[in-house]
Amino acid sequence: MIEEIIVSGRMNPEIDPYLHVWGWEIPFYLFIGGLVAGILFFSALYTIRGKENEYPSAVKIAPMFTPILLGLGLSALLLDLSHKLYFWQLYTNIRWESPMSWGAWTLMIIYPLTIVWSALWVKDVFPKWNWRYQWLEETIETIRQYKRQMAWILMVLSIILGMYTGILLSAFNARPFWNTAILGPLFLTSGLSAGAALIMLLSKTTKEKHLFARIDLMLIGTELFLIIHLFMGLLAGTQVHIEAAKLFLGGEFTNSFWIFVVFGGLIFPATLEILELRKIKIPHYISAILVLFGSLALRFIVVDAGQASRWLY
């Protein structure tokens, strides 16, 4: 049977003919969320393992960026709101059923923590740093004694944050491409990998660079595995899920996804990292930048593709 549907008279902007209410702001916000999650995770992990001085870029330097990055991410979120003056309503309600709500709250808790966390390390990074006020200096010194406990909290929060960037999308049953439980772990892994890439960019010692190249390789492997599962799951699903998968298997997102995300953002940088670990001289920043770019592209393509996939009736 052939069915053709003509919708007459509905031309709501950004809804028809293709849903596009979320533009660049949401994928950018999700990318930043994942990147911050990755940085905090590794900083906390190596603090807990007592390796502050062995891996200074991971533990001390990279977290310096987190308050700025989160500020950028939250600004993007604010820019996306179409009724901006009412944004404070986000923080007069807690709604556990709404990923938007608990995401906003998670960020609200993490934001001040990133400021405190980078304050703990600021003197190691900038030796001439002066806190000006005695009480401030003392407070920070006191918190420093509990840095391992704080690291545990940050590690848990960073995983929640990383997962949330995927769950925000996968909670939408109405958009078949998003409606898969794989998005949470996939975005978490991609966020961790972006974090590892940024640390590689910052680090000055070969030991640290190589450690994070190895970690990144593992994460890239996991990501490839999750991507294969994503498509296997969709293809084993209902007609609308199969249609959603087809957007990437011949459809409009085929080139951008396989070229920019899978090859340019995963397979190619992974190859460079393997060669580098085999002592072939390749500037490490090439693979790091490719990974970051691939992670950003993944968010953009997934957000667009979700909005392009729909129930048929």
Place this chain on the structure above:
Amino acid sequence: MRYAMAIDTKKCVGCSDCVVACQVENNVPIGHCRDWVIEATSGTYPDLSMEFRTERCNHCTDAPCVRCCPTEASHIVDGGIVLVDANECIGCKACIESCPYDARYIHPEGHVDKCTFCIHRVEKGENPACVSVCPTKCMYFGDTDDPNSEISQLLRKRKWKTLIPEAGTKPNIYYLT
């Protein structure tokens, strides 16, 4: 109390009077609409059949738009009518993403807007504007919890379908086929 609408696809001629009535009654901004008409053709030439139907928010019993709203701007009132409170809406558009029927839109003032079942008329005992204006009288509005209401009787007598029931939203607009 569960307000619902039944639309007789055998009577609808696709004239779009309901669309215009809604725009006038609810002061819907130009270029936007809360209800619309669909023309579905099925079959293979020359054996074709055609269905007209007027669509709008389904005032779903399990409304994903209400579940995902971070501020409670999207909420359900007595009678199961799903509403948006413009003063609580931040315009995050999560509800638009969550609606499988694309029944919501962004009002030029920034908040989200959609069909209200003309609650201001229903509270006075009147029918929604679209129902009262339909020239073929193909739409029925009423309480499906009341077994004696016209709509309940119709739904017992006639064959009907809802749109995308597999999305699990439990829609409250019924199409008599």
